[in-house]
Amino acid sequence: MQIQFNGQRAVVTGAGKGIGREIAVLLHKCGAKVVAVSRTQADLDALRKEIGCETIQADLADASAAQAAAAKAVAGGPVTLLVNNAGISIPQSFLATTVEAFDKTLAVNVRSALVFSQAVAKALIAAKKTGAIVNLSSQASMVGIVDHTAYCASKGALDQLTRTMALELGPHQIRVNAVNPTVTLTPMGEMAWGDPKKSGPMLAKIPLGRFAYPKDVAHAVAYLLSEQADMIHGVMLPVDGGFLSA
Ligand code: NAP
DSSP states (O other): OOOOOTTOEEEEETTTSHHHHHHHHHHHHTTOEEEEEESOHHHHHHHHHHHOOEEEEOOTTSHHHHHHHHHHHHHTSOEEEEEEOOOOOOOBOTTTOOHHHHHHHHIIIIIHHHHHHHHHHHHHHHTTOOEEEEEEOOGGGTSOOTTBHHHHHHHHHHHHHHHHHHHHHGGGTEEEEEEEEOSBSSHHHHHHHOSHHHHHHHHHTOTTOSOBOHHHHHHHHHHHHSGGGTTOOSOEEEESTTGGGO
C-alpha cells in the first residue's frame, strides 16, 4: 500500500515546527503540493527551502488574520487536503487559569480549525470536489490532565467540532477525522513534559512504554487523508501507545 497524493494541494497549519513540520514534509514526499501556514517566518523559509512549498505567515490566534490566511490558501488553487495542526499549550492549574490564556488556547486550537475548515469546505462544495480534513486533537480531549485546563477544554471542543463537521460535510464527500496523540517529542512536548517528575508518571501509563515521535503522528494523518481511508469518517484516532485503553 503506497500513499500517493498526485499533486493535490494540502494546507498544513502550524507547519513551522514539530508535528506540523513532519506532516508537511511527509505529504510532500507523498506527492502533495504543500501550503505551509505558521507564525514564525524563519521556520517557513527553512521549510520552503527543504520542500519547495508555498508559505503563508499568520498569527492564527487573531481571528481576522486566520480568516485572511485561510482565504489566501484557498485563493491559490483548490485545496483538497487540510490538516488543522496549529496548537498551543499554556500549562496552568485550574485555579490559576487566566481568561487570557483560556481565550488564546481556544482561539488557536479550535477557532482556527473552524475558520480554515469553513474556507476549504465552501470552496470544495462550490467546485463540486471531494476532500479530506484531519484535526490535530490529543489524548487530552478524552481525559483530564493536571495543569492542562484550557488545553483539555480546547481538545474536547476540537473533537466535537470534528464530529459535527463529519455530519455536515460527509454528504458533500468531504471526510473529516481527528488524530489524538499522547505526549509527542516536539518543542511543545518538551515544554510541557520535559521535567522527569512530570514525564515519569505519564510514561508509566503508556503500555508501549514510550512517548510518540512526530513521524508516528504524521503517518496516521497521511493515512486518514489518503484514498486508502476512503470509508473512515468522523473518528478520533488515538496515537497514544495504548494510553487511552489502559
Ligand atoms: P509545537 O512543537 O509547539 O509546534 C507548533 C507549531 O504551530 C509551530 O510551528 C507554531 O509556530 C505553530 N503555531 C502555534 N501557534 C500559532 C499561531 N497562533 N499562529 C500560527 N502558527 C502557530 O507543537 P506540536 O507539539 O508540534 O503540536 C502540534 C499539534 O499537535 C498541536 O495541535 C498540539 O496540541 C497537538 N498535540 C501535541 C502533542 C505533544 O505532546 N507535542 C500531543 C498531542 C497533541 P511558532 O513556533 O512560530 O509559534
